[in-house]
Amino acid sequence: MEERDLFDVTIIGGGPAGLYAAFYSGLREMKTKIIEFQPFLGGKINVYPEKVIWDVGGLPPTTGEKLIEHLVQQGTAFNPEVVLNEKVTGIDKNEAGIFVLKTASGSLHYSRTVILAIGSGILKPMKLNLEGADRFEASNLHYTVKSIGRFRDKTVLIAGGGNSAIDWANELSEIARKVYLTYRKDTLKGHEASVTKLSENGVVCLPNTEIVRLIPASDEDRIERAVLRDLEDDSTAELQIDDLVVCHGYERDRDIIDNSNVRIEMKDEYCVAGTPSGETSVPGLFAAGDILSHEGKLHLIAGCFQDAANAVNKAKQYIAPDAPGYGMVSSHNELFKERNREFKKRLFAELAAVRE
Numbered sequence: 001m002e003e004r005d006l007f008d009v010t011i012i013g014g015g016p017a018g019l020y021a022a023f024y025s026g027l028r029e030m031k032t033k034i035i036e037f038q039p040f041l042g043g044k045i046n047v048y049p050e051k052v053i054w055d056v057g058g059l060p061p062t063t064g065e066k067l068i069e070h071l072v073q074q075g076t077a078f079n080p081e082v083v084l085n086e087k088v089t090g091i092d093k094n095e096a097g098i099f100v101l102k103t104a105s106g107s108l109h110y111s112r113t114v115i116l117a118i119g120s121g122i123l124k125p126m127k128l129n130l131e132g133a134d135r136f137e138a139s140n141l142h143y144t145v146k147s148i149g150r151f152r153d154k155t156v157l158i159a160g161g162g163n164s165a166i167d168w169a170n171e172l173s174e175i176a177r178k179v180y181l182t183y184r185k186d187t188l189k190g191h192e193a194s195v196t197k198l199s200e201n202g203v204v205c206l207p208n209t210e211i212v213r214l215i216p217a218s219d220e221d222r223i224e225r226a227v228l229r230d231l232e233d234d235s236t237a238e239l240q241i242d243d244l245v246v247c248h249g250y251e252r253d254r255d256i257i258d259n260s261n262v263r264i265e266m267k268d269e270y271c272v273a274g275t276p277s278g279e280t281s282v283p284g285l286f287a288a289g290d291i292l293s294h295e296g297k298l299h300l301i302a303g304c305f306q307d308a309a310n311a312v313n314k315a316k317q318y319i320a321p322d323a324p325g326y327g328m329v330s331s332h333n334e335l336f337k338e339r340n341r342e343f344k345k346r347l348f349a350e351l352a353a354v355r356e
């Protein structure tokens, strides 16, 4: 390994936690790398690019797509090295105390510290368990909603009883002709306010039902009707639909945890046990965002930011024990002086143009 290959911090995962960690580690003048499995940054928000997000501090209601744009702009402000399309498969620590990250492509990455920001792991949507259903994925069977506009004036069947299905039912009801929601249980498992909104929005809820067959249109390429079974009396009914959205959750690939030679203590099946400062059972390895569990954890985008800054501060002190506990706020930070000057110049030019 050459010195130039060694990073102060390597962040695994390029979602909100990873991106904010990259920004903050730049602020703390650490040589930073992000490794992301997907060919793009933004993490789970890519699952809901058109959803309007209301609960990120300091931002008016913003679409997922716009928020990703802001996060990436901020996260790359200090030019971290960004490696996309790369799955980290395991973490080792060598005799010199350097972390060695193994990847699916066979390359190795060396780092003094690591921040695990893998969210819920690599997500793969749970597919509809019906033979031949996959052939409709190119037409009107969806596992994510990429563009709300395509559902305008359509009859949409949504399958699933969790928050994601409920949110989409409410969201699509504003533009679709009709929205049906089918779920196997008696009740929905979602936020109370969102469940209440379903009836206000005219969504037809079909509890205790499941899809048992998809009937194609004459061209065989599109679903024309879905056959639903009533689980209480076994009767069936056909529903004519334009689109089917399946929200049955995700399989999570967390091989990285199981295949690592460092022993990462877990809180449960899903989360790493950590402190509110992002420390884990492995010295030098920190965690942030949805993967981290601690007392007071907020599983929201807003929660990612504090986790990320805390993890970076701890990583900084791991490398340089005498370094201050946190970075200088941006208004007093030397690193921003030149950028502030440029910003002010642009603002003044804009104001002058308005006056003219």
Ligand SMILES: Cc1cc2nc3c(=O)[nH]c(=O)nc-3n(C[C@H](O)[C@H](O)[C@H](O)COP(=O)(O)OP(=O)(O)OC[C@H]3O[C@@H](n4cnc5c(N)ncnc54)[C@H](O)[C@@H]3O)c2cc1C
Binding pocket: 012, 013, 014, 015, 016, 017, 018, 035, 036, 037, 038, 042, 043, 044, 045, 047, 048, 052, 053, 054, 055, 056, 086, 087, 088, 089, 117, 118, 119, 120, 121, 122, 123, 164, 256, 288, 289, 290, 291, 299, 300, 301, 302, 304
């Ligand atoms: C439908 C839906 C709606 C939501 N709405 C809101 C909302 O309105 N407001 C809100 O605050 N929160 C919302 N959330 C939650 C929010 O998206 C998460 O809290 C947030 O994305 C967590 O960020 P993260 O960076 O911890 O993880 P993620 O966003 O999951 O990012 C983790 C990244 O790590 C990558 N990764 C995983 N494993 C590896 C590996 N081995 N190697 C390389 N890369 C890897 C993944 O590909 C992913 O890009 C919503 C979530 C969903 C599913």
